[in-house]
Amino acid sequence: NTIKTQQCYMRALFDYDPTEDNLIPCKEIGVSFKHGDILQVLDQKDPNWWQAKKVGDNELPGLIPSQELEERRKAFVAPEADYVHKTSICGTRISKKKCKKMYQSKWNGEFDKAELLLYEEVTKMPPFKRRTLAIIGTTGVGRRTLKCRLINSDPEKFAGVIPYTTRPQRELEENGQNYWFVERDQMEHDIREHKFLEYGENGGNLYGTNLDSIRDVINQGKMCVLDCSPVALKILHNSSEFMPYVIFIAAPGVEVMKSLYDYSRNLGYSNRTLTFDRQSSIRYSSRRARTLESLASIYEEDDVKKSLEESACLKRMYEKYIDLVIVNEDFDMTFRKVVEALEIISNEHQWVPVNWVY
Ligand code: 5GP
Secondary structure, eight states: OOOOOSSEEEEEOSOBOGGGOSSSSOGGGBOOBOTTOEEEEEEOOSSSEEEEEETTOOSOOEEEEOHHHHHHHHHHSOOOOTTOSEEEETTEEEEHHHHHHHHHGGGGTOSOGGGGOSEEEEEEEOSOOOSEEEEEOSTTSSHHHHHHHHHHHOTTTEEOOOOEEOSOOOTTOOBTTTBEEOOHHHHHHHHHTTOEEEEEEETTEEEEEEHHHHHHHHHTTOEEEEOOOGGGHHHHHTOTTTOEEEEEEEOOOHHHHHHHHHHHHHTTOOSOEEEEOTTSOEEEOSSSSEEHHHHHHHTSHHHHHHHHHHHHHHHHHTGGGOSEEEEOSOHHHHHHHHHHHHHHHTTSOEEEEGGGTO
């Protein structure tokens, strides 16, 4: 994975502090950076240390660890995945051991290299609209609701896709309304041909999102809104066709969940919907929010912890692809933040992966 370009721009995909680096020849000439910072790399001749400066920073250029050095370092010091005990990603149970192994396993070729990238080569583009919006996060954080609200708010601008399924069509269901109903053989064939962004099996039936459905939306000049599994991000990100903007909806903190639960229980509400506003004070709402029942199931002490750990692990694993993180503490506010972010990116220069352009 040698980088051929001599002078280029890189997005950092990890935090770096030279004052805490025992390998750097001289701490004073190190350049510190954070995940997401854009670095202008001026010289990559040395296999261990690149010369670089942070874009938008007036400091002189200095040293940053090369991709190779950092990879070697990470192989020796595996990240302490203390936020992961036993959690589940996309329905798959993942143990602490396995999660740790995923970071290391580049060395035995088991895990995809893209997940271990430390720098991503980027280029600056004039303002443009991303073609897809991927909303990711753990189940129950309101991704589907957010997607529907966005589409309903401006159907000229946003559209979703209709999933394919091999499940038999039910009474009153129309083909092409909630699903496209297809034969299993056909769908299995198309999956093998990589025509699906993602797919899964539920109750013995296949369900999935066909890439052509996404292309159709894009060809209509609309942004395709997907509440997809994060495993789909790699396909979306790695092709200039889909140019995704990726929003991670994070689970709200324990305190917010707990106070909401206690409050609702004290009031004796049962099975009514409650929500909380920006300041985390609580008010009744029939329109938005969770039912007390679902809240109660979340607020079993262990469940809250698990839900937060799962959310944190998911975010960490897919950080490379994420453009914006929103903690969903108030649904209206989350919606406004999404609209604002989309407005901003369509009016500003953007640093995007080089393969979106060349
Ligand atoms: P139903 O057959 O009752 O309409 O849906 C059953 C389940 O299928 C849904 O709850 C959901 O978990 C799954 N499902 C629906 N659409 C998709 C899809 O596009 N992809 C995947 N992986 N699962 C889906």
